[in-house]
Amino acid sequence: MNSALLHPVVLLLPIAVIVAFWLIAAVERRLRGTVQPGFFRRNGAAVGTYLIVAVGIWMLLLILLPQVSMLELSFRPKLPPVQMGGPRDMYTLANYRYFLFGSPDDASHWNVLHLRAFFLTITVSILVTGFDFLLCYPLAFHMAQTARPGRVRLLLLALIAPYWVNEVLRAFALRILFAGSGLLNTALLGLGAIAQPVDFLGLNIGLYVGLSYAYLLLMIFPLYSAIESLPHEQIEAARDLGAPWWRIHRDIVVPFAKPGIASGCTLVFMLSAGALATPLILSGPRSLWFTPVVYDRFYQAFNWPQGAAYAFILLLTCVAFVLMVLRLSRLSLGEMTR
Amino acid sequence: MTAAVELDRVSVRFGDFTAVADVGIDIEAGEFFSFLGPSGCGKTTILRAISGFVPLSTGAVRIGGRDMAGIGPNQRPTALIFQSLALFPMMTVAENIGYGLRVRGVPRRTRAERVARLLALIALEGEGDKRVEALSGGQRQRVAIARALAVEPQVLLLDEPLSALDLKLRQHMRNELRAIQRRVGLTFIYITHDQGEALTMSDRIAVMRAGRIEQVGDGRSIYEAPQTAFVAGFVGESNALRGDVVQTADGEALVETPVGRLRGRNPRQLQAGDAALLFVRPEFVQPGLSADNECDAEAADFTYEGSITHVTFRAAGGTKLLAQIGAAARQAVPAPGARVRLGFAARDAVALPP
Amino acid sequence: MNAVALPRALLALYLAAFFLFLFGPLLVMAVTAFNISAYPQVLPFAGFTLHWFADLPRDDDLMLGLGNSLRIGAMVVVLSVPLGLAGALLMHQVHARARALYYLVTVSPVLTPGIIIGIATVIFWRDLTGMTHTRFLYDGILLTVLGQSSFIAAYCMLIFTARLQRFDPALAEAALDLGASRTQVFAHILLPFLRPAVLSAAALAFLSSFENYNTTTFSILADKTLTTVLAGRVRQGTTPALSALAVAIVAVSVLGAVAYEVLRRHEEGRRAAAQRVAREAERQEMQSAAQPA
Numbered sequence: 013m014n015s016a017l018l019h020p021v022v023l024l025l026p027i028a029v030i031v032a033f034w035l036i037a038a039v040e041r042r043l044r045g046t047v048q049p050g051f052f053r054r055n056g057a058a059v060g061t062y063l064i065v066a067v068g069i070w071m072l073l074l075i076l077l078p079q080v081s082m083l084e085l086s087f088r089p090k091l092p093p094v095q096m097g098g099p100r101d102m103y104t105l106a107n108y109r110y111f112l113f114g115s116p117d118d119a120s121h122w123n124v125l126h127l128r129a130f131f132l133t134i135t136v137s138i139l140v141t142g143f144d145f146l147l148c149y150p151l152a153f154h155m156a157q158t159a160r161p162g163r164v165r166l167l168l169l170a171l172i173a174p175y176w177v178n179e180v181l182r183a184f185a186l187r188i189l190f191a192g193s194g195l196l197n198t199a200l201l202g203l204g205a206i207a208q209p210v211d212f213l214g215l216n217i218g219l220y221v222g223l224s225y226a227y228l229l230l231m232i233f234p235l236y237s238a239i240e241s242l243p244h245e246q247i248e249a250a251r252d253l254g255a256p257w258w259r260i261h262r263d264i265v266v267p268f269a270k271p272g273i274a275s276g277c278t279l280v281f282m283l284s285a286g287a288l289a290t291p292l293i294l295s296g297p298r299s300l301w302f303t304p305v306v307y308d309r310f311y312q313a314f315n316w317p318q319g320a321a322y323a324f325i326l327l328l329t330c331v332a333f334v335l336m337v338l339r340l341s342r343l344s345l346g347e348m349t350r
Numbered sequence: 351m352t353a354a355v356e357l358d359r360v361s362v363r364f365g366d367f368t369a370v371a372d373v374g375i376d377i378e379a380g381e382f383f384s385f386l387g388p389s390g391c392g393k394t395t396i397l398r399a400i401s402g403f404v405p406l407s408t409g410a411v412r413i414g415g416r417d418m419a420g421i422g423p424n425q426r427p428t429a430l431i432f433q434s435l436a437l438f439p440m441m442t443v444a445e446n447i448g449y450g451l452r453v454r455g456v457p458r459r460t461r462a463e464r465v466a467r468l469l470a471l472i473a474l475e476g477e478g479d480k481r482v483e484a485l486s487g488g489q490r491q492r493v494a495i496a497r498a499l500a501v502e503p504q505v506l507l508l509d510e511p512l513s514a515l516d517l518k519l520r521q522h523m524r525n526e527l528r529a530i531q532r533r534v535g536l537t538f539i540y541i542t543h544d545q546g547e548a549l550t551m552s553d554r555i556a557v558m559r560a561g562r563i564e565q566v567g568d569g570r571s572i573y574e575a576p577q578t579a580f581v582a583g584f585v586g587e588s589n590a591l592r593g594d595v596v597q598t599a600d601g602e603a604l605v606e607t608p609v610g611r612l613r614g615r616n617p618r619q620l621q622a623g624d625a626a627l628l629f630v631r632p633e634f635v636q637p638g639l640s641a642d643n644e645c646d647a648e649a650a651d652f653t654y655e656g657s658i659t660h661v662t663f664r665a666a667g668g669t670k671l672l673a674q675i676g677a678a679a680r681q682a683v684p685a686p687g688a689r690v691r692l693g694f695a696a697r698d699a700v701a702l703p704p
Numbered sequence: 705m706n707a708v709a710l711p712r713a714l715l716a717l718y719l720a721a722f723f724l725f726l727f728g729p730l731l732v733m734a735v736t737a738f739n740i741s742a743y744p745q746v747l748p749f750a751g752f753t754l755h756w757f758a759d760l761p762r763d764d765d766l767m768l769g770l771g772n773s774l775r776i777g778a779m780v781v782v783l784s785v786p787l788g789l790a791g792a793l794l795m796h797q798v799h800a801r802a803r804a805l806y807y808l809v810t811v812s813p814v815l816t817p818g819i820i821i822g823i824a825t826v827i828f829w830r831d832l833t834g835m836t837h838t839r840f841l842y843d844g845i846l847l848t849v850l851g852q853s854s855f856i857a858a859y860c861m862l863i864f865t866a867r868l869q870r871f872d873p874a875l876a877e878a879a880l881d882l883g884a885s886r887t888q889v890f891a892h893i894l895l896p897f898l899r900p901a902v903l904s905a906a907a908l909a910f911l912s913s914f915e916n917y918n919t920t921t922f923s924i925l926a927d928k929t930l931t932t933v934l935a936g937r938v939r940q941g942t943t944p945a946l947s948a949l950a951v952a953i954v955a956v957s958v959l960g961a962v963a964y965e966v967l968r969r970h971e972e973g974r975r976a977a978a979q980r981v982a983r984e985a986e987r988q989e990m991q992s993a994a995q996p997a
Contacts, residue, residue, distance in 0.1 A: 067787075074787075074813075074854035176954075189729050189732050286819055286820070401881055403877060486982055
């Protein structure tokens with residue numbers, strides 16, 4: 013299949029799908045015989061046009077078409093510009109094969125470097141998500157249920173303020189803290205706990221702490237707002253019935269706060285797995301996070317099709333994680349992102 | 351004279367559900383007309399069809415003789431007062447009242463004068479700069495009326511506007527609404543499920559049930575001469591006795607009921623052998639009254655309400671009969687458990703098809 | 705220790721640890737910005753200085769990045785707030801069965817890693833501008849605005865959807881009934897009702913754009929923003945000048961957040977005052993209604 017010919021066709025796909033959906037809806041409306049005024053009569057010509065144009069631009073030009081072209085590029089070979097559209101421009105799985113075997117045609121060795129980075133990223137992101145949940149849950153519960161209103165306002169303010177410090181700066185702050193002559197080493201040396209400075213960054217401790225630190229607040233706010241809507245009487249009723257504290261949390265608070273927990277976990281996982289600044293700044297020379305690998309496909313190897321394939325693999329992983337969270341928590345996407 | 355609002359065989363269907371079925375009625379200019387019915391009977395849909403928010407499935411709405419088909423709510427000569435009042439929270443009182451004039455392009459100066467006059471009409475002079483949030487329930491009510499009157503509609507439509515108010519205030523506002531209507535001389539179409547409101551304010555009432563009009567008439571005829579079992583049961587309290595017609599004569603029917611043979615008016619020309627419900631209002635049922643209809647019963651339950659006493663009697667076959675005894679006749683209230691003979695006149699009872 | 709004191713002590717310990725973790729690194733960074741020492745460190749504190757701050761405006765790269773960041777932020781606000789608003793308004797009108805899909809597509813950028821959005825944006829616009837011979841549109845600043853807007857518009861949409869849930873449709877109907885056109889309803893009723901949400905969305909859009917790194921680092925191409933300059937410098941090595949810059953940025957964001965909070969409280973105060981007036985009027989009204997006519 014020559015990709016140059018199909019390229020425009022692929023880009024028209026999302027448009028075709030939207031038109032098809034619109035037609036189905038129109039036919040269904042006709043069949044059910046409801047006499048609601050049409051879209052433009054309901055919104056007026058000016059506002060109706062604005063809605064259609066704005067959502068059309070957003071959905072097509074900013075969301076769907078970029079993703080589709082990335083996917084399409086990931087199936088194309090890397091070619092010098094003169095050969096593009098030529099006979100060698102055929103759809104291929106070579107870029108995905110490279111991810112697995114480190115070579116487009118030899119399948120005898122695994123691509124250990126990239127696969128290790130990929131699985132390390134997934135594993136560490138899951139661990140970071142779990143750690144952040146454990147760290148944030150008690151505070152969220154305290155603010156939502158047991159703290160006095162004045163204190164809640166104070167705590168919220170204290171949480172919102174650092175929320176706006178950007179990822180690069182947070183990583184930078186930790187780098188200062190963890191540096192060979194940083195405050196942590198100075199303090200530990202001074203206390204006599206260690207004899208020589210510890211290479212926190214080289215050991216990747218800096219990276220793990222940095223990731224946990226960076227997305228902490230994206231866990232706490234969904235948790236807080238979910239637990240806050242739980243009527244306090246339910247907890248009191250359970251306590252009244254003699255439930256021990258851990259059962260109150262297991263049987264009442266956690267099931268109730270499920271949407272908040274799900275959205276907090278999804279956000280933290282997605283941001284950790286997709287983090288770029290934190291690993292670039294805080295990881296030691298030996299470790300390889302997956303996103304810098306993707307980055308290097310583009311700007312070190314200059315192999316864009318391969319980079320697109322790697323990006324798509326990362327996207328699939330995140331989609332799989334969201335689906336898994338939804339399945340585990342038995343929620344719909346709408347409930348989770350509320 | 352043409353009717354102010356003409357509903358010509360109007361039906362409104364939502365998918366498979368028929369909200370309004372074949373309603374035809376003429377509402378006269380200057381009339382205070384109410385649609386009365388339980389919730390879900392289609393009365394709000396009628397109002398929304400008149401104001402243009404709900405398209406008709408069949409039939410026509412004519413206002414001042416003009417067919418409203420294809421005319422949007424913003425071009426109809428009607429003004430609607432919403433159940434929630436729907437005052438604009440982002441505007442002041444004066445801006446709310448003047449809004450209809452503003453979108454009509456009325457110059458600022460003229461607008462200010464008209465708004466000031468309306469503020470005077472609703473006794474809120476000088477309060478025009480207040481935020482809507484700073485108004486009491488009754489004041490909001492009056493602002494909503496003034497806002498609707500400002501556009502000088504031919505017809506004012508009111509969708510249970512008093513339902514959010516406290517009971518005392520509601521009664522007060524009934525009088526005020528009626529007074530405003532008399533003063534401005536507009537056609538008012540009023541929607542309510544509260545029969546008290548409908549009876550006290552309306553020139554005419556249409557009682558609705560399941561999308562259809564059961565009966566149209568002034569308050570007196572609705573209350574005293576119900577034409578259907580639903581109207582008799584829904585408007586005011588009634589005793590309903592189930593039975594079969596055994597004989598008819600002179601516009602009256604004799605009905606065989608569990609408590610005996612009773613006579614009542616027969617407006618629907620029931621024939622001997624037809625099933626019937628005989629309705630009689632509690633205020634006409636009196637102990638010890640010798641009348642066309644009499645039966646034995648035992649006083650079972652009492653509710654004292656000051657001006658009247660409600661007594662529940664148990665008659666033959668476990669049939670319950672409710673009587674209301676006015677304070678002037680309080681010596682007629684029987685002792686608990688006493689057996690008495692109840693009587694009511696045939697002209698106060700009505701036999702209707704069930 | 706009694707039964708209440710122990711949990712309390714644990715709670716206090718936990719809170720202290722949590723906020724030490726949260727603020728500790730930022731405070732350390734802040735202190736290094738004022739230390740004369742040429743390497744960013746707290747100890748030894750060689751002496752207090754402000755010259756790291758004074759040097760900032762002379763750094764051409766930083767200033768260029770800052771200018772670009774501000775321009776991009778402004779353009780993102782102008783683009784993504786209307787997009788998000790349209791997205792939210794259309795949400796209710798999409799046919800019930802298609803609504804789940806509509807929601808999935810519009811919210812998906814929030815759940816997509818930023819670098820993927822950046823990559824996809826660059827690939828698509830490279831192709832599109834190549835095919836349509838509009839290469840001049842293949843510009844780092846423009847691509848960044850487009851890439852960031854794809855997910856920032858989704859944030860805005862979520863803000864608008866939340867606010868719209870409290871909108872009484874009768875308000876729009878009342879305006880229509882009084883003779884307003886659909887466009888007037890939008891301008892006079894809906895937009896003023898959404899004003900607080902528009903302000904929140906604009907603030908969120910600007911801040912999200914300003915601090916964004918993951919998408920920007922791809923879509924900015926050969927240009928630079930403050931964040932990409934910053935990241936490049938940090939990778940080369942840390943200096944107190946960066947601490948100073950960080951302190952300045954944090955200070956501005958915190959000031960902004962505080963100003964926003966103050967404005968919000970002020971608005972709430974006005975509403976509370978109006979409600980007090982309403983309650984008083986209500987009381988008087990009940991009295992007069994209770995009196996015999």
